[in-house]
Amino acid sequence: MELNRRNFIRSASVLAALSLSEIEIISAKQKIKSDGKQISESDEAYWQNVRQLFPLAKDRAYLNNGTLGPSPYPVIEAVHKGMMDEDQDGNYGGWEAASAKLAKFVGAHDDEIALTHNVTEGINIGCWGLPLKRGDEVILTTHEHVGNAAPWLCRQKEDGIVIRTYTPAMTADETLNRISALINKNTKAIATPHIPCTQGQVLPIKEICRLAKEKGLYSVIDGAHGPGMLLLDLHDIGCDTYASCCHKWMLGPKGTGFLYVRKDFQDILEPHNVGGSSIEGNWDMNAFPVKSLPYANNAHRYYGGTQSSGLYRGVSASIDFIETIGMQNIHKRIKSLGKYTQDRLLEFGDKVELLTPTEERSRCGVNGFRVKGIEYTKFYSLCADNKIRIRSVAENGLNSLRVSTHIYNNKTEVDGLMDLIRKV
Numbered sequence: 471m472e473l474n475r476r477n478f479i480r481s482a483s484v485l486a487a488l489s490l491s492e493i494e495i496i497s498a499k500q501k502i503k504s505d506g507k508q509i510s511e512s513d514e515a516y517w518q519n520v521r522q523l524f525p526l527a528k529d530r531a532y533l534n535n536g537t538l539g540p541s542p543y544p545v546i547e548a549v550h551k552g553m554m555d556e557d558q559d560g561n562y563g564g565w566e567a568a569s570a571k572l573a574k575f576v577g578a579h580d581d582e583i584a585l586t587h588n589v590t591e592g593i594n595i596g597c598w599g600l601p602l603k604r605g606d607e608v609i610l611t612t613h614e615h616v617g618n619a620a621p622w623l624c625r626q627k628e629d630g631i632v633i634r635t636y637t638p639a640m641t642a643d644e645t646l647n648r649i650s651a652l653i654n655k656n657t658k659a660i661a662t663p664h665i666p667c668t669q670g671q672v673l674p675i676k677e678i679c680r681l682a683k684e685k686g687l688y689s690v691i692d693g694a695h696g697p698g699m700l701l702l703d704l705h706d707i708g709c710d711t712y713a714s715c716c717h718k719w720m721l722g723p724k725g726t727g728f729l730y731v732r733k734d735f736q737d738i739l740e741p742h743n744v745g746g747s748s749i750e751g752n753w754d755m756n757a758f759p760v761k762s763l764p765y766a767n768n769a770h771r772y773y774g775g776t777q778s779s780g781l782y783r784g785v786s787a788s789i790d791f792i793e794t795i796g797m798q799n800i801h802k803r804i805k806s807l808g809k810y811t812q813d814r815l816l817e818f819g820d821k822v823e824l825l826t827p828t829e830e831r832s833r834c835g836v837n838g839f840r841v842k843g844i845e846y847t848k849f850y851s852l853c854a855d856n857k858i859r860i861r862s863v864a865e866n867g868l869n870s871l872r873v874s875t876h877i878y879n880n881k882t883e884v885d886g887l888m889d890l891i892r893k894v
């Protein structure tokens with residue numbers, strides 16, 4: 471009884487700090503339950519109810535999920551509750567529960583998931599754990615985010631590996647051709663993103679990983695944008711590792727992520743980032759000689775130390791939120807808003823350059839473009855002045871713009887961006 475009262479007061483106080491009333495949140499949560507049914511991607515009334523559950527400012531169009539996914543109220547509330555548990559009662563641990571849930575969500579087993587804090591951390595674990603020697607070649611794209619470029623560049627500097635690059639093409643087949651053309655007797659790994667941050671092409675990851683397997687190469691994937699946007703089945707994709715986060719398309723708390731390491735690849739990928747969770751069995755610093763570490767027989771060997779159970783409660787809540795709507799429904803809505811954006815951009819003819827493929831399998835929720843006759847930085851600022859948040863893409867000299875659309879967005883917001891393009 472007392473516990474219920476305490477929980478109620480906790481909930482009420484966190485909700486009071488938010489802009490929707492508790493009643494409104496409960497009612498909106500009810501309205502978005504899909505009960506496993508299909509929701510039409512153009513059922514605007516339904517998606518408006520979804521939007522209501524986000525504390526996003528009403529006078530802004532946030533079209534930048536590719537950088538950071540805003541969390542809905544149920545996630546924020548779960549984080550708050552988790553932190554209160556930790557901070558009121560001193561409870562320690564509990565984050566492992568999210569690992570099992572994450573595994574199921576991405577088509578993996580619990581013993582293949584290491585918790586991280588972001589994509590970059592997972593990429594580093596994959597990069598530094600590969601048994602590579604001087605002269606070994608690794609294939610990346612010319613479109614890398616710094617998070618997938620820096621670790622490999624650092625390994626090039628430290629260990630003398632060689633980085634080879636390809637530019638993602640406008641079709642999946644051509645992308646595969648370009649990767650194939652780079653493979654030679656020194657190639658050891660393909661370290662490509664699933665969806666590059668620059669133009670959002672969905673690369674043919676399953677075929678890329680199959681090619682890697684056929685040629686005896688490691689496939690270590692930067693999966694920053696996969697979970698929450700695509701229907702992900704990592705076992706089906708067949709990669710060796712997949713680094714991702716919960717703070718983009720999964721709409722989870724910021725500073726949460728995971729690294730998938732295929733079970734039978736764990737004997738190959740060396741753990742360097744080790745600590746609390748990494749060890750199973752005894753170790754004793756008094757023994758001489760001190761014994762080597764008995765690593766956990768699972769991917770937990772790749773991370774150690776304290777995590778935030780509050781944040782990982784939020785990760786569990788974000789998976790619940792996604793499943794309330796249905797991942798299939800979310801994917802369809804994201805894809806249809808992405809297509810709407812492409813179609814509107816194409817209407818400008820040669821005045822706007824669409825940089826993302828229109829090929830069905832190679833596009834989803836992110837589109838890259840350039841507006842002719844105006845510097846990309848100027849157009850970006852103009853958007854900001856008009857309360858539209860997109861992203862400028864300075865990476866690798868691409869000098870372009872990027873728009874990302876998620877389930878809290880709608881066509882009106884995309885139209886607002888198009889109006890601005892029309893003006894300039």
Ligand SMILES: Cc1ncc(COP(=O)(O)O)c(C=O)c1O
Nearest residue numbers: 588589590615617666667694715
């Ligand atoms: C393709 C890609 N890789 C890696 C990252 C780095 O992600 P994080 O900041 O979570 O480490 C990002 C972030 O935007 C990204 O888009």
